[in-house]
Structures are given as structure tokens and as C-alpha cells.
Amino acid sequence: MKRYSFILRNAINGMKKPEPKGRKTINLAAKKATVPRKKKETLGGKEEGFRLLYEEAPISYQSLDNRGIIVDVNRIWLETLGYSRKEVIGRYFGDFLTEPSRSIFKEAFPRFKKKGEIHSREFELRKKDGSRIVVSFEGRIGHDEKGKLLRTHCVFQDIMERKQTEKALRESEEKFAKVFQSSPDAVMITRLTDGYLVEVNEAFSRISGYERNEAIGHGTLELDLWANPADREQYVQMLKENGRVTNFETTIRTKSGEICSVLASSEVIQIAGEDYMVSVVHDITERKRVEQALRESEERYCDLVEHSLDLICTHDLEGTLLSVNPAAARLSGFSEEELVGMNLKNLLVPEFRSQFVQYIAEIQVKGLASGLMLVKTKGGEKRLWEYHNTLKTEGIEVPIVRGTARDVTERNRAEEELSRYRKHLEELFQTRTLELEKSLSLIRATLDSTADGIIVTDMEQRVQAWNSRFLEVLSIPPELMEQWVEGNFFRHLAQQMVNPQPLKEKLERLNIDPYETSQDEFIFKGSQLFECYIGPQKLIDEVIGHVWSFRDITERRQAERALHESERKYKGLAESLEQVVYRSDPDTLEENYINSSVLKVYGYTVEEWLSDPFLWKKIVHPEDKEWVDALFEEAKAKREGGSIEYRIIRKDGTAIWVSDNFSWEKDREGNIVSMNGIVYDITEHRKAGEKLRKYTDELEKFNRAMVDREKRIVEMKKEVNSLCRELGREPEYPPIWEKEKE
Numbered sequence: 158m159k160r161y162s163f164i165l166r167n168a169i170n171g172m173k174k175p176e177p178k179g180r181k182t183i184n185l186a187a188k189k190a191t192v193p194r195k196k197k198e199t200l201g202g203k204e205e206g207f208r209l210l211y212e213e214a215p216i217s218y219q220s221l222d223n224r225g226i227i228v229d230v231n232r233i234w235l236e237t238l239g240y241s242r243k244e245v246i247g248r249y250f251g252d253f254l255t256e257p258s259r260s261i262f263k264e265a266f267p268r269f270k271k272k273g274e275i276h277s278r279e280f281e282l283r284k285k286d287g288s289r290i291v292v293s294f295e296g297r298i299g300h301d302e303k304g305k306l307l308r309t310h311c312v313f314q315d316i317m318e319r320k321q322t323e324k325a326l327r328e329s330e331e332k333f334a335k336v337f338q339s340s341p342d343a344v345m346i347t348r349l350t351d352g353y354l355v356e357v358n359e360a361f362s363r364i365s366g367y368e369r370n371e372a373i374g375h376g377t378l379e380l381d382l383w384a385n386p387a388d389r390e391q392y393v394q395m396l397k398e399n400g401r402v403t404n405f406e407t408t409i410r411t412k413s414g415e416i417c418s419v420l421a422s423s424e425v426i427q428i429a430g431e432d433y434m435v436s437v438v439h440d441i442t443e444r445k446r447v448e449q450a451l452r453e454s455e456e457r458y459c460d461l462v463e464h465s466l467d468l469i470c471t472h473d474l475e476g477t478l479l480s481v482n483p484a485a486a487r488l489s490g491f492s493e494e495e496l497v498g499m500n501l502k503n504l505l506v507p508e509f510r511s512q513f514v515q516y517i518a519e520i521q522v523k524g525l526a527s528g529l530m531l532v533k534t535k536g537g538e539k540r541l542w543e544y545h546n547t548l549k550t551e552g553i554e555v556p557i558v559r560g561t562a563r564d565v566t567e568r569n570r571a572e573e574e575l576s577r578y579r580k581h582l583e584e585l586f587q588t589r590t591l592e593l594e595k596s597l598s599l600i601r602a603t604l605d606s607t608a609d610g611i612i613v614t615d616m617e618q619r620v621q622a623w624n625s626r627f628l629e630v631l632s633i634p635p636e637l638m639e640q641w642v643e644g645n646f647f648r649h650l651a652q653q654m655v656n657p658q659p660l661k662e663k664l665e666r667l668n669i670d671p672y673e674t675s676q677d678e679f680i681f682k683g684s685q686l687f688e689c690y691i692g693p694q695k696l697i698d699e700v701i702g703h704v705w706s707f708r709d710i711t712e713r714r715q716a717e718r719a720l721h722e723s724e725r726k727y728k729g730l731a732e733s734l735e736q737v738v739y740r741s742d743p744d745t746l747e748e749n750y751i752n753s754s755v756l757k758v759y760g761y762t763v764e765e766w767l768s769d770p771f772l773w774k775k776i777v778h779p780e781d782k783e784w785v786d787a788l789f790e791e792a793k794a795k796r797e798g799g800s801i802e803y804r805i806i807r808k809d810g811t812a813i814w815v816s817d818n819f820s821w822e823k824d825r826e827g828n829i830v831s832m833n834g835i836v837y838d839i840t841e842h843r844k845a846g847e848k849l850r851k852y853t854d855e856l857e858k859f860n861r862a863m864v865d866r867e868k869r870i871v872e873m874k875k876e877v878n879s880l881c882r883e884l885g886r887e888p889e890y891p892p893i894w895e896k897e898k899e
Contacts, residue, residue: 214312217292220299221309225250225266228308237315239285255281255289270306273298279316290317343438345372349393349425352377355433364419364440366412384408384416392421396434400425409438417442468542468562474517476501479557488542488564490535504532506539520558524548529565541566610707613694616671618664620646621702630709631681655680663691671700678710686711716825737836739773743821743829746793748773758815758838760808778804778812796821796829802839813840 217234251259258280278294296311343361383389388407401424423436468485481496502513520526527545546560610627620642641649651657674692688710694702740750747770781803798820819834878888
């Protein structure tokens, strides 16, 4: 069939592609079939030859036109799908495809026509009886001499069985892989000769401590897995002799060096002609430990019985003692040999022996009995014993009674004394209760007067108590609070929150760590913001619940946001100024903010300046440093603002004059939070002032000279007037006061 399929595919490919070696017969036949007489006869003869070939071929053949309409199929095609030729010819090929394959065909057919050939294209076909098969197509396009598409020539093979086989193989491999990997026991494949590991499962890594990549490619001896290498030699020898080994007990050494007990089972397989063994290793370390613990437990039990301070014995339903421990001899005064075979009734004081029959009857009916018995020791002393006995019937032919007893004579006396003391304690308790009620009343009054809403919960997160302020701050009616407390309080509380997830996470963390103390914020519906402090409620050193304190911080947070916005605007304004704006710590005067103008005025970047909070002190001019430092220290002590002019040394070494104007910022409570200042570069102003003073001094000198000259003229006028009067003449100049008057 494969050979014939190959011939058909080559026939479909026609003469345009060279035939493989050994297939020249078909080419010769094709050539003989296409000896030209006339064009029509040539084409007709060729088609007829192909038709005979495809019609009798043992492989399905079909031919489609340009639209995908079936124009021809062979007999095998019809037999495969169960249709008659009449039902097929002229129908769209997609009608015979399943829906998924029809979509694939619509996309693939145009590409097939364009490319001119198709290889190993798989489709799912619907047979006439409704069943489906998967087929693989091979084909080419038939063209006329002008290259126009005439029809397709395709053959297909039913690959359903192959697909099912492949699927079954994959499923089988997947099942094996799942069994291999999911096995709780270590499973590994190793080479028989040297123990070379080729595959291991996850349980191998868990038991041995070696990861898969650490183990594969290495031998078991190389990894030192065998605690006793001689065991491997014995194991391999048994495997070679029998082909398999089952439950071979040995020990292995893990990666950490721990020695584990295991049961190993293996079977020989062949891979590529070489012997390997598939091994399953069951870790029995824990079982061995349990067995050892059981042995030790039995030894301890025997030791416990022998060294118990309490009497331990067995007796039959007649009361005859069958076995006793040393404590029985010590408590009764009789030896163990004397006690075994003695009737328990004979140990009782005469007035108690009448109750022995009731005791036997009770243990037979109920299977157990307990109480007090008054016994008489070998020395004649009366002692009170407390007993707890049970009847054993399972696993034995004759029922026996297992008994334990303790001498409670001294305890009974102590209990009588304790009863008297208890009465005294009850009187003290009543007094203390009254005092506690007074303390609780004081605590309740304190809780109700606090500004915070408080609830107290137990370890199961049930509300135990709350103050009236809690109902006020969360606006919870008292009757509604009672309903919440009876149900799931925190579920109701979460429903009042915008986002209840933080509350749920907090409750989960408290379950994990009840000692946790935290401060959280919760947003309730209505935009209320609450600060919640949660701390453990302790009784001595043990946490018995939690205290939740709720405080409404809505207004405070709004004020903080307003302050933040104000600071943002302040900084925005500061950054827009040409002057240096700074903020300092009020106690240390360390500068923690400065605007970008520091670069222009001082020559330093903001980063350079803030990296040294006291840089402002270091750049003060040496001649001004002492009095400037003293002035700022005084201002810090008095918390007074001011303005000061001094010189600083810029980064480039030049000296400039600055005017430093500072003040103290306070919060809403009046607390000083920072010293803020603004610094002006007044160098040019100072230079102008110096020049102005120089001009003023010169003008003052000039004015003084002019005043002196004016005074001299007045004196001379006075002298002329005086001479005129002596000569009897009128004064030449009016008197000075008249002149001033005019």
C-alpha cells in the first residue's frame, strides 16, 4: 500500500518534478500515454490514463474544481466513506468535513491553489453512517498549457488507527509518568553494571535529599547512597540470579548524611540492549522508629508497674489476687508471695467486707468500678485506699479484673483540713468580690469618660465589653449593638467600612500572633476616618483577649491634608523666588529645606547644601562668624525672629553681603516646629550705600564751608552797619533779623 501510494503521489505530481530512482517505469508509461498526435487526443489520453490508474488504486483519490466542488473520486474513496458516486459528484468538498476541518479547509484551499501542492495535510471526514475518520492528504494542482487551474489531484490515507495508537501511546506514557512521579516511594532507573542513574522521581529527591539534576548522570556509589556498599554487591547478585528482588532491607545515606532504613525492590529491564534495573525504595525509617519506640514503651510500662508508687494488681471474679506489684507489698505490709493467692476480701476491715459482693456485681455489669475501701495492713493499721478497677474480657478465656489503688489516708485528712480552709476562703472571696466590684465600677466610669471608643474582645474575637463612647463615635444605636454582639460583630462592623479587607487581615494576624500590638486606620462609610489602636489584654503573662480603641481623626486628617497643601503651595512659592528660602530645625538649626535659588546666591546646588545641614555656618565670613553665631544662639534661646546683615563666602570664593530675615513657625497648639527664613543678596545695595555715604560726607563738608562763608558775610555786614551809625548815616544793610523776617 505504501509503495502504491508513493506511485500515485508521483503520478499526481506529473512530469514537472523528477521522479525518484527506481520509479522510472511510471515515467515511461506516462510518456507513452502522452505521445502527441493532436492536442485534444494528447490531453484526453493522459486523463484517461490517470483515471484508470486512480480508479483502480488501493488508495482514496479525489479531484476538485477551482471552487472546491468534487469533480471526480475513485472507487476506494466511495468505499471508505460509504457514499455512491451520484451522492458525491458536484457537491462542495467541505460538506464531507467536520465543522473544525471545514474551517481549516476554507483557509487552506486558497493557499493550496496558490502554492500548487499540498503535503500531509490532515482533515477529519464524516462518513455516510455518521462516523468520523482522520485522513492525511497529498496532492497537486492540474493546469492547462496556459497555466490556468483545471482541477486538483489529491489522494488521502485513513490515519485514524495511527492517531488512536499515538493517542493510546501518549496516554500510556502519561499514566506511567504520573505513576512514576506521584509514587510516594522513591522510583529510579539505574544501570545494572555501575548503578548509573538515568531517571528518578520526586520522592527520590525527598527521601535522598538529592535534586533530580544532582542525581542523574551519577552512580549510586559515587553519591554514597549505600550506607553499606557490600549490601549493593549482594543486591545486584540476587538481581542477576533471580531477575528481580523484593523487599530487600538495607540502609541508605542521604545528602545530609542521615542514615535511613529502606525496603528496596527491583526488576531488570533492557534499554538499547543493555541491562538496567527499575527500583522502588520504600522508606521504613519511621516504622523502625515506631517499632523501637514500641519496644521501649513496653519496657517503660514494665518499669512503670514495677516502680509505681500506686498498687497495681489483677484478681479473678472471686476476688483472688493473681498478680501484684512491689507497691502492693509496701502498702499492705504483706510480701508479694503472701498476697498472690490471697482473697482481696480478707484485706478489708470486717465492717467493709459486706460491700465486697456489691463491688464484684458492679464490675461484672458495668465493666468498671471505683471508690474507697478501708483495709487492714499486716501490722494491724487501718488505711484508706482509693481504687479504680476495670474488667478485661477480650482476648482471654477467663475474665480478670485490672486494679489500681492508692493510699489516700493522708490525703483524706488533708481534705478535711482543706474543707475548713475552703470555708475561710469563701468568706475572703466575698470580701474580695465586693472590692473588685468597686474597682470595676471605677474602670467603667473611666472608660465611659474617655474620648476614645473602646471595645474588648476575647480570643475567639467575641465582644465582651464596650464603653458608651464607642457607640457615639461610630453612631451605633445600643439596641443594634446588642444584636451585633450576639451575632458576628466584626462582620457587621466590616459592612460599615469602605474597604473591609484591612480589618479582615488584622483579625487573621491576631489569630496567628495574639501578642501583636498595632495602630491602623479604617475608613467608614460617610468618609469617617478612624485611628484604631489594638493591644493584647493580659492576665498575668497570658493573653486572654484584645482591646480595640477607636478615635475619629477625620478632622485631624483633613487639617493635615490642608497643611500638606499649604506646604506644597509654600514650596511652590519659595521655588519661584530669586531669594534664598530655607527651613531649619528649631532646636539644632540644621537646615532641612532650601529652594533652588541657593545655587544663584551661594553657588551650591540644593543637593550639596542639604548634604551638610550646617553648611550655612561654615560659609559665614571669618570676620563675622563669631557675632553671627552668637546672635542666632540668642534668637534660638529666646525664640525671637529678626533680621541680620553679614558676609558669606560663596562656593567660588567670592564674598557677598546678605540680609537674613528669620522667624519661628508654630503649629496649631502653639508649639514651635521650625525656624524659617529668607536671604537677600544685598552686595550691590551695600556698595550703593557706601557710595552714598561717601557723597554725603563730601556734601556735608561743602555745606559746612558754605555756612562758615555765610556767617563771615553777616559779620562783615554788621561791621559796615556799625560804622555807618558812627558816621551818622543809615545802615547799608538791614539788620540780620529783618533779613530773616523778609
